[in-house]
Amino acid sequence: MKSLWLKCGKIITLFVVLFALPSAITDRYFQHIMVLSCIYVILASSWNLLAGYSGLLNLGHAAFFGIGAYSSALLVIHMGLSPWLGIFVGAAISALFGVGLGVPALRLRGPYLAIVTIGFSEIIKLVSMNWVGLTRGSLGLSEIPPLTPIKLSQNLKIEFITEQNAYYVILIFTILTLFVIRKLVKSEFGLTLESMREEEDGAESIGINTSQYKLVIFMISAFIAGFAGGLYAHYVRLLSPETLSLHETFTVLTMVAVGGIGTFVGPVIGAVFLTVLSEALRFFEEAINFDIRMVIYGALLMVTILFMRKGIVGVYNSLFGSTAEERER
Amino acid sequence: MESLFLQQIANGLIIGSIYCLMAVGLTMIFGVMKISNFAHGDFLMLGSYFAIYTTLCLTGWVGWISAMFIAAIGVGIIGFLAERWLFRPMMLRNADIDVLMLSIGLSIFIANTAHVMFGSSPKMLIDPFRSQNINLFFFSTSLIRIFSFFLSVLAIIVLQVFLTRTKTGTAIRATSQNRNASMLMGIDTGLIFGLTFVIGSAFAGLSGVLYGTIVTITPTMGGLPTLKAFAITIMGGMGSIKGAIYGGLILGVAEALGGNYISMDYKNAIGFIIIIVILLFMPEGLFGRKGR
Numbered sequence: 001m002k003s004l005w006l007k008c009g010k011i012i013t014l015f016v017v018l019f020a021l022p023s024a025i026t027d028r029y030f031q032h033i034m035v036l037s038c039i040y041v042i043l044a045s046s047w048n049l050l051a052g053y054s055g056l057l058n059l060g061h062a063a064f065f066g067i068g069a070y071s072s073a074l075l076v077i078h079m080g081l082s083p084w085l086g087i088f089v090g091a092a093i094s095a096l097f098g099v100g101l102g103v104p105a106l107r108l109r110g111p112y113l114a115i116v117t118i119g120f121s122e123i124i125k126l127v128s129m130n131w132v133g134l135t136r137g138s139l140g141l142s143e144i145p146p147l148t149p150i151k152l153s154q155n156l157k158i159e160f161i162t163e164q165n166a167y168y169v170i171l172i173f174t175i176l177t178l179f180v181i182r183k184l185v186k187s188e189f190g191l192t193l194e195s196m197r198e199e200e201d202g203a204e205s206i207g208i209n210t211s212q213y214k215l216v217i218f219m220i221s222a223f224i225a226g227f228a229g230g231l232y233a234h235y236v237r238l239l240s241p242e243t244l245s246l247h248e249t250f251t252v253l254t255m256v257a258v259g260g261i262g263t264f265v266g267p268v269i270g271a272v273f274l275t276v277l278s279e280a281l282r283f284f285e286e287a288i289n290f291d292i293r294m295v296i297y298g299a300l301l302m303v304t305i306l307f308m309r310k311g312i313v314g315v316y317n318s319l320f321g322s323t324a325e326e327r328e329r
Numbered sequence: 330m331e332s333l334f335l336q337q338i339a340n341g342l343i344i345g346s347i348y349c350l351m352a353v354g355l356t357m358i359f360g361v362m363k364i365s366n367f368a369h370g371d372f373l374m375l376g377s378y379f380a381i382y383t384t385l386c387l388t389g390w391v392g393w394i395s396a397m398f399i400a401a402i403g404v405g406i407i408g409f410l411a412e413r414w415l416f417r418p419m420m421l422r423n424a425d426i427d428v429l430m431l432s433i434g435l436s437i438f439i440a441n442t443a444h445v446m447f448g449s450s451p452k453m454l455i456d457p458f459r460s461q462n463i464n465l466f467f468f469s470t471s472l473i474r475i476f477s478f479f480l481s482v483l484a485i486i487v488l489q490v491f492l493t494r495t496k497t498g499t500a501i502r503a504t505s506q507n508r509n510a511s512m513l514m515g516i517d518t519g520l521i522f523g524l525t526f527v528i529g530s531a532f533a534g535l536s537g538v539l540y541g542t543i544v545t546i547t548p549t550m551g552g553l554p555t556l557k558a559f560a561i562t563i564m565g566g567m568g569s570i571k572g573a574i575y576g577g578l579i580l581g582v583a584e585a586l587g588g589n590y591i592s593m594d595y596k597n598a599i600g601f602i603i604i605i606v607i608l609l610f611m612p613e614g615l616f617g618r619k620g621r
Contacts, residue, residue, distance in 0.1 A: 057426050104609050110425035111365035111567070115559045116608060119601030122556065130594040246552065250437055257430055290445050298438030305431045306418060 018171060022164045031163035037275040038167070038174040039232050044255045044267035045181050046224035051253070052262035053185055054217050055197030059114045059249050060101065060121030061225055066244030068094040068226025069233035070128065070135060073144040076234070083147045087230030094226020095219045097124075102218030106211045109200075118246060125244040140240030147234050166235050173231060177224060182264060184220070193217055197262075254301045260313030269312050274300075336468040337585045343474045345581020346481040347539045351554055352561035352573040353485060354532030360568025361505040361525040364416055364428055368436040370555030372530050375407060375439065376400040376537025377454065377546045378447055384455050393457040397480075400534040408530025411435060412523050420522070436551070443548035451545040454538070477539040484535060485574065488528070492570075501525055505568060553597065560600035564607055579603070 022031055043065055050056045072090030075081045081089065101120050105113055128135045135141065147160040147169065160166050184190050196203045196210050204210055233239055242248075251274070259270020274297070281293045308315050355369045366372075383396035415435060419428050458472035492498035503511040504521045512518050536554075544550060561580050565572020580600050588596035 051426065055426060057429055104605055108608060111359075111429060111559070112563065112608060114365070114367075114429055115556070115563060116601075116605055118556060119560070119598075119605060123598045123601055126595055126598050130592075250433060253430060253433065254437075291441065292445060294437055294441035295445060298434050298436070298441060301434030302415065302431055302438060305427055305434065306415065309427075 015175075019168070022167055028163050031167055033275060033279050035163060035167050035170055035235060037272045038170045039228050039235070040252070040255060040271035040275050041174055041268050042177050042228040042231070043225055044252050044259070044271040045178060046221045046228065047249075047252050048256045048261065048267045049181065049184070049193075049217060049221045049224070052256060052266070053190060053197065054193045054214065055200075056105070056214065056217070057110070057114050058101075058105075058117045058218075058221070059246070059253075060117035060119075060124075061221075061252055062244050062246065062248035063121035063124040064094045064098060064222040064225035065229040065232070065248065066128065066239075066241075067097050067124065067222075068229030069239055069243060070141070070229075071226070072230035073141050073233040073239055074134065076145050077141070083145055083230075083234045087227060087234065090230040090233075091223045091227035094229065095223035098218045098220075098222025099215060101222075102215040105218070106214055121244065121246060121249065125241055128241040128244055135241070138241055140238060140242075141233075142238050144233050144237040144239065146237060170231055170235065173227075177227070178268070181224070185264060189213075189216075194262075251297070254297050256311075257304050258300055258311050260311035263310060263313045266311050266313045273312070332467055333589075337589050338582055339465075339468040339470065340474075341582030341585030342578060343470065343478045343581070344543065344585065345578040346478045347536055347543070347577075348557060348561055348581050349574045349577030350481040350484060350539065351533060351536035352558040352565075352577050353488065353570055354529035354536070355558045356562040356565070356568055356570060356573040357501075357532075358526055358529040359562065360570075361501060362416070362420070362522050364419075364526075365432065365559070365567075366416075366435075366529075367429065367432040367555055368411070368439055368551075369529075369533050369558055370551035370553065371436050371439040371443075372404050372408060372533035372551075373537035373540060373554045374443060374546070374548065374551035376404045376534030377541035377550070378443065378452075378537075379403045379534065380454055380538040380541055381452050381546060388455075390457055392455075397535060397538050400538045401531040402534075404534025404537070405527045405531035408533075409523065409527045411530075412526035416526065417519075417522070436555070440548055440551055447548055449548060451547050453545060454541040456542060473542050477542060480539065481536075484532070485570075488532070489570070497524070557600055560604045563604045 021034065025031060025034070043061070046064075047058065047061045050058045050061075068087075068090040070090075071093040072083070072086040075089055076083050076086040101117065105116055108116055129138050131137075147166075149157040149159045158165060160169060185193075192203070192208055192213055196208065196213060200210060229243075232243075255270035255274045256267045257270070258274060259268065260266025278293050278297075281296065285291060285293060304311055310317070351369070351373055354372075355366060358364055358366055358369075377400075379400040380396040383399050384392040386392070387395055415431060416428070419431060422428075456471070456473045458476070461472045462469055463472050463475065490498075492502055500511065500516045501521055501524065503514070504516060504518050504525075508518060511521075540554060557580065561576035562568075562573055563576075564579065565574070565576035580603070583599050583603060584596050587599040591599075
């Protein structure tokens with residue numbers, strides 16, 4: 001009972017700190033980094049659902065992110081949809097593509113799955129570059145409308161142009177998404193996924209329809225990634241085919257691996273850590289005039305996989321926590 | 330019309346032969362070690378840069394011949410180091426996904442280190458034939474492409490002879506068929522793994538020199554060859570050298586025809602469409618072994 005109170009207390013403190021953060025950090029550039037971190041937290045957590053919990057190494061995740069972003073932006077620009085709705089419709093379209101990719105990917109494992117998902121993402125990228133009539137090709141979309149203001153009364157309305165307000169709304173969405181993911185992985189569904197990751201044949205032998213589960217998790221993960229894409233599109237308000245590149249997937253992969261693959265907090269820590277690190281390195285790069293950011297990404301990824309299987313979370317647990325329950329967190 | 334068609338087929342076969350060369354290394358590494366090396370294209374890129382710097386120092390044919398040797402040996406050494414420090418520790422772990430992610434990390438690392446070292450400006454490899462063209466009876470092409478074609482064929486024949494006619498080659502094939510049984514037969518599988526990786530990487534380096542004659546060389550050029558090599562190996566069945574040869578030629582011809590008759594913009598998607606279709610209907614590939 002006491003530990004429950006302690007846990008609640010910790011979470012509430014965390015929320016208070018997160019919501020008070022923009023008042024402490026007023027610099028718009030830092031607030032921008034905070035918003036980006038939140039979006040990457042959502043994206044990394046969604047990738048972790050596939051790669052970490054289900055053992056499905058999807059290397060086409062940037063495509064889901066991009067599909068969500070482009071769909072939402074195009075619907076808002078051309079059909080006059082409200083961005084609030086557009087984000088969800090975009091996510092739903094992304095989920096449809098997730099099912100579409102899930103079907104051929106069902107029977108594949110390891111490198112086969114990896115290469116088919118890369119193929120999917122490269123095809124989507126080529127479409128976004130060459131269907132100039134719709135996506136404006138490599139010029140990309142610009143001046144995407146931001147989230148429309150919420151009217152509280154005649155004079156009072158909340159705009160979402162500033163970084164600070166965007167941070168609040170995206171933070172709320174991030175927390176909600178993480179809550180859903182938490183519920184999902186703790187449920188029977190999540191445990192089934194983990195059993196499939198550990199021993200697919202075994203899971204099948206006790207009557208689990210692995211194909212169905214894979215399809216559903218592909219759909220959910222694509223939905224969340226598309227959702228992150230929608231948030232990104234209406235926050236940054238610029239989109240280019242670069243958003244769908246393999247490079248973006250590798251960034252997310254590194255975040256999850258460094259944070260701790262297959263853990264709940266791993267992607268959160270990894271996304272925040274690497275977003276902040278890469279912005280910090282940008283200053284350093286300007287000082288020494290070399291692009292070392294991605295070199296460090298690659299080195300970090302290799303070191304993590306060779307020496308710390310569960311990333312930062314794994315190191316923390318082996319240092320401080322030892323009970324099974326704590327390890328689970 | 331007909332001559333254009335034949336021209337495209339010939340172009341496709343020539344490019345395809347270079348594809349074969351880059352896929353052979355990848356498929357060999359996979360067949361023997363069960364490692365999918367996503368950094369294969371980056372090894373190829375390093376081969377291209379080795380060639381560029383060699384031809385800068387030595388001109389003419391001397392430069393070119395030594396460029397090919399230096400690229401193969403240099404990338405072979407890098408492959409040796411990568412195998413010893415990165416992939417060898419992973420062999421014990423038996424986790425597919427870890428090896429994949431490790432090689433992705435290596436790929437990011439190599440490409441961006443090259444970016445820091447060599448700069449991002451595109452470079453061209455100097456052609457020893459000075460871009461001379463040749464008119465054969467039904468198509469015309471540059472001499473360097475003919476040269477690349479024959480060199481690829483030669484390299485693959487040498488590899489095939491090595492694998493089938495020498496004792497070490499037989500040991501490599503035995504290890505790829507059954508790791509434990511070959512260990513019991515007294516084969517030093519650790520040595521075989523290292524050797525396979527070095528040979529596979531050296532082939533990537535050599536194909537980098539030839540591939541560098543048909544594209545501009547940048548530090549990020551490795552991405553596409555990696556994907557194409559994977560597409561080819563999956564097409565032919567992973568681990569099968571024969572499959573890699575057919576797969577490479579098929580991809581080369583399909584890209585040439587698709588690029589000409591369907592859409593140039595989607596040329597690079599053709600390989601993926603083929604593999605998605607192949608994996609849907611024949612998951613072992615064209616020449617793969619059952620029960621992967």
